[in-house]
Amino acid sequence: MNGVVVAGVGIHPFGRFEDRTITDMGVSAVRSALAEAGISKGGFQAAFCATAYGGVASGHKVLSRIGMTGMPIVDVEAGCASGGAALMLGAAAIHAGVYDTVLVFGVEKMPKGMIRSSFFEPWQEESGLAATPAYFALRAQRLMQDSGVTKDHLAKVVVKNRRHGVHNPNAMFRSEVDADAVLGSRVVCEPLHLWMLCTPNEGAAAAVLSRAGDGAGVRLRAAVLRSHLPGSVLNESTPMSGLVDDSVPAATTLAATAAYEEAGIGPEDLDVVECQDTDAARELLSYEELGLCKPGGAAALADEGATELGGRIPVNPSGGLLSKGEPLGASALGQVVTLVHQLRGEDGPTQVEGARVALAHTVGRGANASVVVLSS
Amino acid sequence: MSANGVARPVREGLFTDTADTADTASTVDTGEAGQPRLLGSRCEACGRHTFPRSDTCPYCAAQGARPVELSGRGRLWTWTAVTTPPPGYGGDVPYGFGVVELPEGLRVVTRLTEADPARLSAGQPMRLVVTPVLADEGGPVVTYAFAPEDQP
Numbered sequence: 001m002n003g004v005v006v007a008g009v010g011i012h013p014f015g016r017f018e019d020r021t022i023t024d025m026g027v028s029a030v031r032s033a034l035a036e037a038g039i040s041k042g043g044f045q046a047a048f049c050a051t052a053y054g055g056v057a058s059g060h061k062v063l064s065r066i067g068m069t070g071m072p073i074v075d076v077e078a079g080c081a082s083g084g085a086a087l088m089l090g091a092a093a094i095h096a097g098v099y100d101t102v103l104v105f106g107v108e109k110m111p112k113g114m115i116r117s118s119f120f121e122p123w124q125e126e127s128g129l130a131a132t133p134a135y136f137a138l139r140a141q142r143l144m145q146d147s148g149v150t151k152d153h154l155a156k157v158v159v160k161n162r163r164h165g166v167h168n169p170n171a172m173f174r175s176e177v178d179a180d181a182v183l184g185s186r187v188v189c190e191p192l193h194l195w196m197l198c199t200p201n202e203g204a205a206a207a208v209l210s211r212a213g214d215g216a217g218v219r220l221r222a223a224v225l226r227s228h229l230p231g232s233v234l235n236e237s238t239p240m241s242g243l244v245d246d247s248v249p250a251a252t253t254l255a256a257t258a259a260y261e262e263a264g265i266g267p268e269d270l271d272v273v274e275c276q277d278t279d280a281a282r283e284l285l286s287y288e289e290l291g292l293c294k295p296g297g298a299a300a301l302a303d304e305g306a307t308e309l310g311g312r313i314p315v316n317p318s319g320g321l322l323s324k325g326e327p328l329g330a331s332a333l334g335q336v337v338t339l340v341h342q343l344r345g346e347d348g349p350t351q352v353e354g355a356r357v358a359l360a361h362t363v364g365r366g367a368n369a370s371v372v373v374l375s376s
Numbered sequence: 377m378s379a380n381g382v383a384r385p386v387r388e389g390l391f392t393d394t395a396d397t398a399d400t401a402s403t404v405d406t407g408e409a410g411q412p413r414l415l416g417s418r419c420e421a422c423g424r425h426t427f428p429r430s431d432t433c434p435y436c437a438a439q440g441a442r443p444v445e446l447s448g449r450g451r452l453w454t455w456t457a458v459t460t461p462p463p464g465y466g467g468d469v470p471y472g473f474g475v476v477e478l479p480e481g482l483r484v485v486t487r488l489t490e491a492d493p494a495r496l497s498a499g500q501p502m503r504l505v506v507t508p509v510l511a512d513e514g515g516p517v518v519t520y521a522f523a524p525e526d527q528p
Contacts, residue, residue, distance in 0.1 A: 116463035123387035125464025127509060127519040128487060134473045137456035138485075145454070145498055189456040189473070190493040230434045233475055233483040234454075241416070241427040243435075244481045 004091050005217030006374065007101070007210040008036030009337040014203035014324040015172040022054055025204040026062035026107040029330075033105070033206035037217075044208065045099040046072045048090050050082035050106035051329035058107055058329075079236070080276065081362040082106060083205065083332030084225055084370020090209050091223040105206035106334075108327030115200055119238065119365055129240075133197055133279070137189035139234045140281030144191065148299045149284055154196050155179040157280040158322055160308050165319020167349040170334070172201055172325040196280040201325035205333035207340075218343045221263035221357075221373040226254040228367035236367035251369035252276075252289035252361065259359070259371040260291075267291035270313060271355040272342050274335035276362050277320040286361055287315070290371070309350060317342065317350040332370055335360035343376040383516045386509065389415055390428055391520045392445070393506045412506045413445035414484065414520060425480040446484075448504040450476040450522070453483055455496045467509040476502050476522045487521035501525040 010032025012025040026049070034040065049059025059073045078085035083106040090102035120130035143149045159179055165171040177195060185194040209220065228235045228251040233242030235250060249257075260266055267290060275290065277283035284298035292313055293301040301307060307315035318324060318338040321331060339358040341347040356376045363369040385391065393412035416427040421438035427446060432439050455474030461467075472488025474496070489507060490496055502522040509519050 114460065114462055120464070121387075122464065123390070123519075125462070126386045126466070126517065128458060128462060128465040128467060128471060128473070129485065130464055131458045131462035131473060134456050134458050134462075138454045138473070138475060141454045141456060187459065189458060191456075233485060239434075240485050241425075242483045243424065244477055244483060 003212045004094050004220040005210050005212050006207050006220055006336070006340050007217045008033045008039070008208040009340045010034075010036065010206045011170050011334055011337045012204040013170040014201055014327055014330070014334065017202055022058065022107050022109040022202070023061045023065055025109070025202065026058070026105060027065050029204035029206040030062055030103065030105050031066065033103070033208050037208035037210070039101065039208060041068050044071065044101045044103045046090070046093060047103040047105070048074050048076055048086035050076045050078075050086040050104075050333065051108055052077050052079060052082055053110055054107055054329060059105070062105070062107065078225065078364070078368040078370070079366050080278065080326070080328055080364020081225060081332060081366070081368035081370040082329045084223070084360070084362050084372060085368065087207065087332065087336065087372060088223040088225045088370065091220055094209055094211050101208065101210045103206065103208055104333065105204065106330035106332065107204045108329040109202040110200035110327060112200075117365065131189070133192060134189045135234070135238060136197070136279040136282065137192045139285065140191050140279065142234060143281050143285055143298070147284070147288070147296045149281065150299070151183060151191050152179065153284060153299050153302050154191065154280040155182040156302055157277065157283050158182045158195055161277060161316050161320040161322040164309060164317050164350055165323020168319045168323060171319045171323040172199060173323050192279055192281070198278050198321035199325040201327055203325070203327040203330045203334065205330045205337050207333055207336055218340045219375050221265070221375050222259040223372050224255045224259040224262065225368060225370050226251050226258065229254070236363055236365050238365060250289050251367045252286060252363050252371070255369040255371040256290045256361070259373050263373040265357060265373065269357050270359050272317060272339065272352045272358045273313060273315045274318060274320070274338055274360045275315055276364070277316060277322050278326065280322070283315065283320065290359065290361060309352070314352050317347065317352060328364070332360065332362040332372070335362070336372060336374070339374050343374055383508070383518045384514055386517060386519045391415055391504070391506065411448045412504050412520070413448050414504060416444055416446040416480075416482070417441035418444045425482045427482060427484055446480060446482065447478045449525075450478040450484070450502055452496060452498060452500040452502050453477045455488060455493060457491050457493050465509070472496070474522070487519065489521050489523040490527065496524070
């Protein structure tokens with residue numbers, strides 16, 4: 001997919017905004033992206049809006065507000081990977097020759113507290129099985145069994161991402177934390193402490209995609225979405241049973257493999273990565289599933305400091321979801337905003353010197369996994 | 377089950393705490409007559425098991441999977457404890473939460489009766505029990521859970 005460029009990006013900060021509606025935030029991000037791309041009314045032929053909790057016609061409400069309707073406007077839900085799904089659809093439509101320019105955006109205003117998901121059935125809720133952080137904890141516990149990951153590694157991920165997030169004006173948490181403080185925060189679900197879990201919140205992000213040749217921009221080399229294959233009891237499809245068989249590839253691995261092939265690169269070619277850090281263990285598992293290290297190598301990669309800014313392959317220079325919080329529909333496009341800034345050399349104190357190839361990864365309930373590859 | 381009569385399961389068709397019936401015999405004989413069992417299915421085409429019961433095999437998509445009772449004993453594979461009541465749950469916290477491997481080649485997500493993660497370990501022998509989650513106007517509501525073999 002070498003024929004698509006990201007012509008402009010925009011973001012509304014991630015956080016809690018009592019005085020702003022989900023539509024207000026969407027308008028803010030979309031206006032910024034359109035302005036960067038130099039596009040006004042009539043400048044795009046389709047729009048894809050990602051949201052999981054936005055409700056009916058979230059995308060239409062944003063574009064109605066700014067007087068830009070008439071083209072197809074489609075809302076897309078794919079859990080934590082919703083933004084990646086919208087990006088995939090927009091890019092594929094350009095690639096297929098259907099449109100020249102497409103607007104992709106994501107909006108979210110999450111409920112507070114532990115998220116109630118319509119994914120679970122009443123009997124699961126009543127049995128206490130709809131405990132989302134507990135599923136993260138089961139996965140973290142297995143990672144500790146299989147990959148030599150310790151609680152210190154989990155804390156290390158939080159310390160790294162919060163250190164990066166200090167510099168991100170769009171992040172919810174902009175203060176550093178040390179490992180003692182992370183390990184001193186209350187246990188939510190052993191081994192996960194409160195500060196090892198991201199905070200559901202609010203925000204919006206947008207990107208304008210155009211056929212290459214219509215203007216300058218970062219190239220979109222791949223935008224892949226994959227669902228899970230059944231087998232792993234811990235995959236994000238949150239099944240009630242699975243097989244005693246660890247050979248079934250994860251949705252993230254499926255998406256990454258396809259994205260590397262489409263982009264004609266391998267993980268060794270990446271300069272910077274934004275990955276799903278819903279919890280600290282999820283980031284470590286993503287290192288393995290994305291091929292940043294061998295299976296079982298996540299702890300060693302973290303020990304080496306490779307994924308810190310200044311390391312061999314910096315991960316989450318934005319501060320990740322652990323700093324930004326997670327507005328489901330907007331989070332994947334928020335990653336793209338950061339990586340476009342990186343590839344333009346405009347990411348300020350968190351800039352990775354000479355970054356030319358970047359990868360964004362989200363994965364969430366469904367299961368849905370999205371992997372996006374961008375290059376300068 | 378309770379003093380005032382029948383306990384209501386969170387959903388029919390998930391588990392039984394009565395004896396085996398002829399048409400749903402377990403594929404693994406673990407000699408547990410009278411113990412509660414999870415109700416699963418076994419695909420006639422690929423031989424894999426699933427829980428809860430499904431007419432269609434999630435692995436090979438063949439239809440007409442055979443209903444079976446699953447083994448009531450297994451080994452702990454991963455675990456945690458839930459410390460805050462999740463959405464839609466009216467029972468007590470904390471409670472244990474984990475995955476148990478059954479001899480059928482199946483891993484099952486389940487509540488655990490042991491709420492202290494430090495008292496659990498990988499590979500620990502576990503057995504199925506039926507446990508109350510709350511009481512409503514109709515009496516106690518029960519669901520499935522696994523308990524360490526060495527606990528009453």
